[in-house]
Amino acid sequence: MQPLKNPFGIIDPNEKPKQIHSNPFDIQNEDLNETIKLGDNVENQEENHLLFDSSKSQPQEYNEDIPLLEDLDITSPLLIKQRIMSVLLFQKCDSEYLEDPDLSGPVLIVAALGLLPLLTGKVHFNYIYGIGLWGWMLLYLLMNFMIQQQGKQIEFYKILSYLGYGLAPIVLLTFLSVFLQLNSSFGYALAIVCAVWSTASVSKTFDTILALQHRRFLIAYPLFLFYCTFVIITIF
Amino acid sequence: MKPELIPMTDPLDFIMIPVDQNKSFQSRIGNPFLEETASNIGKKIALFGTKYENFICSLFSSQYRFYFDVDNQYILRKLSLLHTPIIYRGDWTLSNETSSVSITKNMHAPDLYLPLMGLVTLVLLQCLNIGINNAPQYISIYMINSFWKCLIISSIEVALMRILFFLFGNLKVSIIDLVSISNYRYCSLTTLFIFNLITYHIFWTVGTMYILLSQAVFVYKSTQICIEQQIQKCENSFEPTLALFLSLLQVGCSCLIFYIL
Numbered sequence: 174m175q176p177l178k179n180p181f182g183i184i185d186p187n188e189k190p191k192q193i194h195s196n197p198f199d200i201q202n203e204d205l206n207e208t209i210k211l212g213d214n215v216e217n218q219e220e221n222h223l224l225f226d227s228s229k230s231q232p233q234e235y236n237e238d239i240p241l242l243e244d245l246d247i248t249s250p251l252l253i254k255q256r257i258m259s260v261l262l263f264q265k266c267d268s269e270y271l272e273d274p275d276l277s278g279p280v281l282i283v284a285a286l287g288l289l290p291l292l293t294g295k296v297h298f299n300y301i302y303g304i305g306l307w308g309w310m311l312l313y314l315l316m317n318f319m320i321q322q323q324g325k326q327i328e329f330y331k332i333l334s335y336l337g338y339g340l341a342p343i344v345l346l347t348f349l350s351v352f353l354q355l356n357s358s359f360g361y362a363l364a365i366v367c368a369v370w371s372t373a374s375v376s377k378t379f380d381t382i383l384a385l386q387h388r389r390f391l392i393a394y395p396l397f398l399f400y401c402t403f404v405i406i407t408i409f
Numbered sequence: 410m411k412p413e414l415i416p417m418t419d420p421l422d423f424i425m426i427p428v429d430q431n432k433s434f435q436s437r438i439g440n441p442f443l444e445e446t447a448s449n450i451g452k453k454i455a456l457f458g459t460k461y462e463n464f465i466c467s468l469f470s471s472q473y474r475f476y477f478d479v480d481n482q483y484i485l486r487k488l489s490l491l492h493t494p495i496i497y498r499g500d501w502t503l504s505n506e507t508s509s510v511s512i513t514k515n516m517h518a519p520d521l522y523l524p525l526m527g528l529v530t531l532v533l534l535q536c537l538n539i540g541i542n543n544a545p546q547y548i549s550i551y552m553i554n555s556f557w558k559c560l561i562i563s564s565i566e567v568a569l570m571r572i573l574f575f576l577f578g579n580l581k582v583s584i585i586d587l588v589s590i591s592n593y594r595y596c597s598l599t600t601l602f603i604f605n606l607i608t609y610h611i612f613w614t615v616g617t618m619y620i621l622l623s624q625a626v627f628v629y630k631s632t633q634i635c636i637e638q639q640i641q642k643c644e645n646s647f648e649p650t651l652a653l654f655l656s657l658l659q660v661g662c663s664c665l666i667f668y669i670l
Contacts, residue, residue: 319522
């Protein structure tokens with residue numbers, strides 16, 4: 174009989190060939206040398222623990238594989254959704270996000286921020302990405318200079334992640350701009366609300382990390398200006 | 410007749426083939442020149458990463474961090490000093506005890522937080538005004554152009570101030586201090602802009618004159634502090650003249666910025 178080969182090329186001469194049953198739904202128990210066929214009354218066979226005894230269960234040929242995305246340590250869509258909702262609903266940030274923030278969520282948010290204005294006939298990719306990049310660099314320098322007195326330092330990608338997730342309310346505003354004319358009093362009020370919303374959620378994150386006693390508003394104001402820039406681009 | 414066994418080759422066999430670790434990297438690729446170049450590039454990239462990290466650490470622990478060491482009290486006192494320097498009756502000197510420690514304890518110490526925030530706020534307010542009244546479709550271009558024009562004017566002003574300090578007695582003043590002193594104007598201009606919006610430009614002339622005069626007085630007093638720091642014993646007769654020139658320069662640049670925006 175031809176020896177079997179598993180996909181990784183390892184040949185195990187002791188490995189038994191897989192037996193093909195006439196009915197794929199039949200259960201084969203080699204220890205008891207019995208077969209439970211489809212349609213059999215299994216109530217009587219519960220005493221033999223054919224189905225419910227885990228110690229006598231058929232050994233699996235392959236180990237249980239974890240999902241590929243989880244294996245590659247890529248943040249799942251559920252985690253991105255959870256972090257966006259924590260920004261929108263002012264929920265407490267989980268420690269995992271604070272210690273190891275991701276960039277996949279901010280990339281999606283920024284892409285949405287660039288694509289949604291296309292529906293209104295505006296092409297603002299260069300301004301959004303250019304202003305976002307400059308604002309990110311200036312905020313990185315400003316934050317690190319301000320917290321250096323406490324002997325702390327915050328990394329480049331962490332600031333990008335926090336700022337990126339904070340754009341979620343701005344994306345909501347951009348989505349509304351597709352259906353509503355925001356160049357009005359109602360639009361201005363909504364824009365201010367979204368800017369303050371973003372600022373409050375992100376400054377809360379920074380306050381948790383940096384523990385600034387007397388500088389919370391000094392950190393919040395540049396964040397407010399940063400988000401106001403995107404609001405102005407959105408409504409005009 | 411026995412079926413002939415066909416040897417099956419697995420395309421993923423190389424995964425399970427043990428690699429000879431003693432074999433050098435160069436002999437695995439082939440071309441020694443390319444191998445050496447690749448290894449040199451890799452080493453330079455690794456060295457660049459280390460240098461970058463050292464640079465960032467040194468930058469954030471350098472003297473520039475003192476210009477951002479501000480708190481709420483300092484900001485409020487500085488803003489009140491910027492807008493009411495004429496009626497300020499306190500001492501316009503920089504205390505030697507606290508000048509090298511922290512600027513939060515000394516109101517007259519320069520910082521970079523307020524000028525930066527003032528500049529961005531002024532540009533955004535102007536963009537908002539244009540978007541509401543005139544041409545909203547050009548707002549993004551206007552935002553970027555205004556920002557760069559203000560930076561260029563500020564740079565030219567700082568260069569002229571430095572030249573004037575050099576001409577009047579070869580005084581060496583820190584460029585960062587000059588940037589800070591000259592760019593406090595953006596806070597005053599922002600206040601003037603908001604004032605004009607609130608009062609519908611009725612008191613535009615009065616407000617503008619007051620703000621420009623306040624800027625001139627502030628720069629006059631601040632540059633005197635810089636000059637006194639440089640001159641310790643002998644009295645410099647050019648001190649009032651230099652301070653006057655700098656305050657006029659400040660007013661001129663503020664008018665130019667107002668005209669451009």
